[in-house]
Amino acid sequence: MVDWIEGRISGKRHWSQALYSLQIDAPLTDFQAGQYIKVALDVDGERVGRPYSLVNAPQEQPLEIYFNEVPEGPLTPKLSDLEIGDRIWISAKASGVFTMDNVVSRRDLWMLATGTALGVFLSILKTAEPWERFERIILVHGARNTGELAYGETIAELQAKHEGAFTFISALTRDSSETALQGRITNLLENGVLEDAAGAKITTNDSHLMLCGNSEMIKDVRAWLEAHGLHRHKRTEPGHYTTEQYH
Ligand SMILES: Cc1cc2nc3c(=O)[nH]c(=O)nc-3n(C[C@H](O)[C@H](O)[C@H](O)COP(=O)(O)OP(=O)(O)OC[C@H]3O[C@@H](n4cnc5c(N)ncnc54)[C@H](O)[C@@H]3O)c2cc1C
Incomplete structure (x- = not known):
């Protein structure tokens, strides 16, 4: 079971084509560079979450993820629609051993x-x-x-x-x-x-x-x-x- 915490979109960059970065203000506990968080939105009454590596370093705020929109994907088309101030869910802890x-x-x-x-x-x-x-x-x-x-x-x-x-x-x-x-x-x-x-x-x-x-x-x-x-x-x-x- 993922323990979710609430975050807010504080920055967005549309690089080109289907590529986006989102900055997220959220009280994530410490993490190691190379780890990922789960990011989720509630879609039709269901929480849809996927893992995303953090792009910011542990000493930097806000959190940042970088993703490409998969047109048929359940989450990424919704992520790329988000605007500054919108709510998002993230896992309370980062995971992963790619450090x-x-x-x-x-x-x-x-x-x-x-x-x-x-x-x-x-x-x-x-x-x-x-x-x-x-x-x-x-x-x-x-x-x-x-x-x-x-x-x-x-x-x-x-x-x-x-x-x-x-x-x-x-x-x-x-x-x-x-x-x-x-x-x-x-x-x-x-x-x-x-x-x-x-x-x-x-x-x-x-x-x-x-x-x-x-x-x-x-x-x-x-x-x-x-x-x-x-x-x-x-x-x-x-x-x-x-x-x-x-x-
Ligand atoms: C540990 C981990 C870390 C990850 N970190 C990132 C990250 O930092 N940035 C990121 O963009 N993705 C990352 N992913 C992939 C991400 O979790 C999602 O799978 C992806 O964003 C698509 O989500 P979706 O719900 O729209 O579609 P999904 O249901 O997840 O996937 C739909 C289809 O798209 C394919 N797919 C998944 N990701 C991509 C992609 N990037 N390009 C093309 N096809 C894809 C899947 O194989 C599947 O066939 C990570 C995955 C893992 C396991």
């Missing part, structure tokens, strides 16, 4: 995101811990087109703050841009383009990877990693990668 607690310190931390999974990495990158534990952090955002490359200001702030330690790479599947790679993250791993763009090799000694987003990317990247001797991290058996699947 720095389950990341092994090595030289490079790779963060691979598809679509709205970018948000969870921004929360983590706004905390001090990853920068203290890794020499380099490489954030890779896979999207369909340039319109889906959201949070440019936040990424630019991270680049300015962590010059030399931070590399941001975007990869587009249905569009081209001078500043983005072209293709799916998996293909760019297989043909070596991603490692070349990062100027780093993914190896058992030097790398930990965090994968977040759609099941296809996670499945394909996992297969590539396993074929290269990198294994899923377990608390009982330190490995090389951790995953969080959105759909």
Whole structure:
């Protein structure tokens, strides 16, 4: 049973197409960067809740979620209709283990995101811990087109703050841009383009990877990693990668 608390929409951003961010004022107890909350609305007398990663860092208010509207989805078309001041329900506690607690310190931390999974990495990158534990952090955002490359200001702030330690790479599947790679993250791993763009090799000694987003990317990247001797991290058996699947 989820223990729900009431929140109010305090900010809304429509990035492009079906992509939105909502800011929520709500008294959530402490959380760890990388965790998610459940967000719900009452639809036809029934509470419909779904998990969303927090984009804000634990030290920041308000809470923020980043999502795309799934036209046939029960919740997201209602979420994207919300306006400032509207009521929303959130779980009283955040959950999830996709945090720095389950990341092994090595030289490079790779963060691979598809679509709205970018948000969870921004929360983590706004905390001090990853920068203290890794020499380099490489954030890779896979999207369909340039319109889906959201949070440019936040990424630019991270680049300015962590010059030399931070590399941001975007990869587009249905569009081209001078500043983005072209293709799916998996293909760019297989043909070596991603490692070349990062100027780093993914190896058992030097790398930990965090994968977040759609099941296809996670499945394909996992297969590539396993074929290269990198294994899923377990608390009982330190490995090389951790995953969080959105759909
Ligand atoms: C731990 C966790 C964290 C999550 N965090 C986020 C987040 O930060 N941002 C976010 O956008 N989503 C996130 N999701 C997915 C989210 O919970 C919902 O499933 C999604 O927003 C769609 O909700 P819905 O009720 O409209 O449709 P649902 O009934 O949940 O899904 C309808 C259909 O859409 C597919 N689907 C679900 N999510 C997407 C998507 N993003 N793009 C395309 N198809 C999708 C589902 O597989 C299903 O086939 C997360 C999921 C999990 C398990």
